[in-house]
Amino acid sequence: MTTAISINSLTKKYGMKTVVDNISFSIKEGELFGLLGVNGAGKTTLIKMLSGLTKPTTGDATLLGKSVTQSPEQVRQVIAVSPQETAIASNLTVRENLELMAGIQGFNKEEGKRKADEMIAQFSLQPYENQRGKTLSGGWQRKLSIAIALISEPRILFLDEPTLGLDILGRRELWAQIEKLKEKTTIILTTHYLEEAEALSDRICIMKNGQMKALGSAKELIETSNKTSFEDAFVYFVTEGDVQ
């Protein structure tokens, strides 16, 4: 299997504070990679560096062979990001939001329409199709925000806490879609729901204070930590555990 993302000693400092500390690992194509860690661990910052939003202080990463520091424009052609914050155009309708992003990602009008139809169906957005973004409830805005990321059929997809604020139906819907996207899309997922990470991820990285504390499948992490559940393993790594 080929490598989708290769991270080499990525470090981000804000002033004196190191928020991502010399992280290196790689993610295979088609892998669903869970990025875990307590609040402030550096997950979002890592995703921002990988998606070209923030420049690394040192180190580099390549996405499908393209460096985020050398050729960010090319990286942007193959990725999509669903940010931690809900990010939609507030005065556009649900459909317009979706078609806008499809157009920006290079689909023509017809394709954009078809893709928007698909997303509206997949996320059960039909009742809100012609409602403006700002008038949707928080959870529905969230769904739209995720749908906007999926519409471009990216080869690499970043989902930063996608299920935040979703009800159980919305979460299940999203899990089903993530399962479907697997194989043809490389997905990097952050979440604070451990059962979600455990169920969906092929491999998981646990971060703490910007450093990588553990890397492996959920099962491997449970074994390494000598615990019986993934939650206990997680707590072990973010409180006392060390790498390996």
Add this chain to the structure above:
Amino acid sequence: MRILLFANRTTKEIVRDPMAILFGLGFPIVLLLLLSAINKSIPVDLFNITELTPGIAVFGLSFMALFAAQVVSKDRESSFLTRLFTTPMTSKDFIIGYSLPLLLMSVVQGIICYIVAIILGLSISTSMFMAIALLVPPAFIFVSLGLICGTLLSEKAATGLSGALLTNLAAWLSGIWFDLDLVGGLFKNIAYVLPFVHAVDMGKAAMSGQYSDIFPHLWWVLGYAVVLTVLAIVLFKKKMKAD
């Protein structure tokens, strides 16, 4: 393609805000009606419709700065812009996509302003088209100022600055409400260092048919327009590369 898509979106974002339409179009028209009504009872040269219209048209442009500041700062604060930074959108797509609709709206606003003036008794002439065309360079000034505010400041500060400060600057330092010669001194000097009064003066010159009087005002306005447009582009590009 991306530019047009984004321009279309900018337009929708602005015109779907009823307050925008109300102020942007309504306010200048109300002023035009009000001042020409005053002029009917107490005739003042300055409020003569031929003199008044170019001034009001320029004043109306200051709302374009407000709209530009509002749409950009809102996109920044809602992280919608950050999200777009992860797509293939280029700085050109953004800058033209934001400013083109506003420049077009400026012209439309100018045309409406002159149509209202015609209804109020302004005679139709070819110099009117010249005056409307001359709204384009100052439109660049206002739109760029709006983009700069929106790029650098929070929504509150950006709309406050371009809404309150800029509209007032454009109003007071442009010789629309009173003859700057009457005040004279430092006030007048400051006014003539800024582009607003030049924009109004060249509109008045165009309306009078004395096209040579458009200069040197046009140079002042073009100078500001070029500098501010470049500055807006540079600052926005810098924002895209932030951190």
